[in-house]
Amino acid sequence: MTIRTAEEALQRYKEKMGDELGSTFHLCLQELYWVSSTWDIHETLFHDSNTVELINSANGGVSFAIQTVFFEYVQLGVCRLTDPATQRKSKNLTVRALPDLVIEDLKLEIDQLVSESLKATEAARDWRNRKISHSDFHLKASQAKPLKSTSRIATTEAIARIHRVLQPIALHYCETNLILPELGDNNAMSFLLHLFAGQQKKEADLEAVKSRDYKTLENRFPDWLKRHGSMGTRYDLDRILKVPREH
Template identity: 35%
Template sequence: MASNQLTAEEARLRNVDVMGEELGSIYSQLWQELAWLYRAWAEYVTLFGTKESRVVLLNEAAPALTRLMQDTLWESVILHIARLTDPAKSMGKTNLSIRALEEATRDDVLKASVSGAVADALEASDFCRDWRNRRLAHRDLDLALKRGGEPLKSASRLQMHTALGSLSRVLNVLSLHYLDSTTFFDGALRFGGGSGGGMSLLYFLDSGLRAEEIRREQRKSGVFDSNDSRSRDL
């Protein structure tokens, strides 16, 4: 069976078989987390980072919700990256983190490669932890009151893409070594997050807004359908 046809549990068992229980289990769960993270980021890019016309369309349909969606998706991805790059242990408890992969890797040569990739990922995602620590999970008082606190580190779509790519490279160091394969997580971006996501929403909104414009023009011409004024019980 091809690897892309395995269930999450089947993939975990395969990974444990070749990597060992600890490393295989951590790798498997991180893979699932990163796949979800790329899907969420793909939806953000589809809706808010591809064409200005899409943002205009969303704002025309539901401006308040659009802003909430944009902020929530952005902050969710930042928080997720911050979690995945946390120390392997904090407050006496272990964390699911790419840094846990270093401790779980027993082969010294491979460990050096993993450590190098992790260091790159920590550097690329530093802004996410700053945002998490001083704005999202905690609220820096000086920043909140705008009274001269240290500014948050810059955060852009390019930085987010770079941070995600650095996370994928950590996992691919291991998969290339043990499975002789890598995962193209960026595929989610190419296909806009997949069916049933942001693009589906955009097409439905566009159709609905165009239909509403036709109804408005018809009413101006004296053509009126009583059903048009009835709201459905959604």
């Protein structure tokens, strides 16, 4: 298998598709890779009760924050990739620009696939508009209709539908069967393995305490793993204004 840098891939797509289509296709694909790899991490970390229990055992608050932030980031990502091609004077990076850039023989197929991707991202767009990008007052006050129902499999489908838009273009211009690999799985699994090793060490420490073997507990952590500063100082504006701007 040939491994290309992002710049090499961009040049290849431009050569095969022309500058405008090649650039738009490449940038959409790169954005989709980033969104899908983030979703891969989310799914690997939270795919079953065992991984959830492991992460919660480290810190439930951090676990909840990771799950929420990753989920909401991906909702934003699939919305951006299916937003209108232009809004006022702005030009957006979106698969909705592709039907007007491909050859005539592909327009109908790509337009249909774009429509299917829009349908698959309807719930994400509702979440984006009323909860993530903006905080709808009536929703917060329970005075509006609930957000459209979504799920992990619905999010996975939204990503797959966006990928499906790109596949016929890659096949026609590059004779490439474009796949979407699980790019984030290995990173997430490495994180889980370190958490598991830490959990085992925590259990060993508890056993050491029970047996009063305190020597094994000495100097366990470096100074940089200790909390620095007192509670309530991070958001002290007077302190912040004294910190050099490069920090």
